[in-house]
Amino acid sequence: MTTENFKKGLALRTELAGKEYVDKAFSDPNDYSVPLHELLTEYCWGAVWSRPGLDRRSRSILNLGMLSALNRSEEFAGHVKIALKNGVTKDEIRECLLQVAVYCGMPAGVTAFRVARKVFEELGV
Template structure:
């Protein structure tokens, strides 16, 4: 499927490559290919700025960026993004034990309710990923 013309910039393509590697091609391709007109500017901005501009910087590796994102999304109490970025963290080599440590750190600095929600999400995502690994 051809991408909309709004998604043709070099920065978008660069971001798309990283986004697919971290979050999985199926999820990202569905988000990009099935985007509604109203959401196109947000999809473009997210892919270019977050993934093309920030995630490609050399100052931090992907594993570190993933751990930071899990902590920040826990602080913001954004469960859907927590689940997505825990899967991305696993894809970037963050272990379940490291995710646990990030969430414990977030618990102290962000509050128990936010960390508890993220612990529950992480538990489900890690179980799912382990089941998929066994079945593949």
């Protein structure tokens, strides 16, 4: 892909998720999931994350709330790491997850706390 949004998205995704993560996403030996990662990179990261209307920290907080509310644990774990890179503190993440627990249900909150704690342990936060 060579669109401007893809290029912006690839640079931002690599910066925030890490080169190893992005390289792995695009290294499907059967090329089956590559179109998905192209779409995700161009639109999620290039067209939306790169917009000037919200700063990265705010976007991270939104993603933490949405992904935890939807019980998307694997994606949530990655976005906890990204949120920390974007300046969201461990305490602020806890506050986001308490909000999720109250508004979206305790099971979503409990799962999100469990995943976040595991990420913090991995990173030594």
